[in-house]
Amino acid sequence: MSRSTPTHTRVHTSQTNPVSGAPAIAADSKRPSAISVAGDTLDAIRRDVAACTRCRELACTRTQTVFGVGNPHARLCFLGEAPGADEDRRGEPFVGRAGQLLDRIIEACTLKREEVYILNILKCRPPGNRNPEPDEAANCRPFLDRQLALIKPEFLCCLGAVAAKNLLGREDSIGKMRGRVFDYHGIKVVCTYHPAYLLRNPSAKRDTWEDMQMLMKLMGIELPGRQ
Ligand code: SF4
Numbered sequence: 001m002s003r004s005t006p007t008h009t010r011v012h013t014s015q016t017n018p019v020s021g022a023p024a025i026a027a028d029s030k031r032p033s034a035i036s037v038a039g040d041t042l043d044a045i046r047r048d049v050a051a052c053t054r055c056r057e058l059a060c061t062r063t064q065t066v067f068g069v070g071n072p073h074a075r076l077c078f079l080g081e082a083p084g085a086d087e088d089r090r091g092e093p094f095v096g097r098a099g100q101l102l103d104r105i106i107e108a109c110t111l112k113r114e115e116v117y118i119l120n121i122l123k124c125r126p127p128g129n130r131n132p133e134p135d136e137a138a139n140c141r142p143f144l145d146r147q148l149a150l151i152k153p154e155f156l157c158c159l160g161a162v163a164a165k166n167l168l169g170r171e172d173s174i175g176k177m178r179g180r181v182f183d184y185h186g187i188k189v190v191c192t193y194h195p196a197y198l199l200r201n202p203s204a205k206r207d208t209w210e211d212m213q214m215l216m217k218l219m220g221i222e223l224p225g226r227q
Helices: 042-050 056-061 085-090 097-108 134-151 161-168 195-200 202-219
Strands: 076-080 117-120 155-159 182-184 187-192
Touching: 042 134, 076 134, 076 161, 097 195, 097 202, 117 134, 155 161, 155 202, 161 182, 161 187, 187 202, 195 202
Parallel strands: 076 117, 076 155, 155 187
Antiparallel strands: 182 187
């Protein structure tokens, strides 16, 4: 596959979906504003996360917290739901088979893993990879909002229904959230399937590629012809 060499600098982009022409949809207005504290740093948040025991069960069962990884000035963040077993062991999000597939998706978008930022709704692994409980997601939300306030991404891609519903405060299925552009405190948000779902349902990869094409068009990144 040939690759173009896009310039991944911040540029002004339209407030509308370039595919449908529809305006970006605001996230649930009941959500708190992103937290921005003067003097805050990613290292300070990382230390706070590492010491956090707000979720008693998760703090007792985790091997370590999983903060996030990537370019601290990334235009694009990928948001998952929570660490799995591999992530809990290595302390980095999306490093197992699903992570390898995410890497391939990022590369297909002519980006590199180091250019984007990857993080999760929860910083600790739920036992048995169960879904995050609402109180756990609420406990961890200030860390996520502090990260986003510092990174200031222009775009965010929610990977899977858990991440999308938690971030946007919506109850729609991931199928209904795909193909739309949401707004989360000025960040343009698109939603697609979680890579782990794609491993179980390879036929959905075509849908995710459509989502990535829409996202790259929003970002002004030209993709090479791809079969
Ligand atoms: S999931 Fe988040 S809020 Fe809960 S213990 Fe871990 S770091 Fe703290």
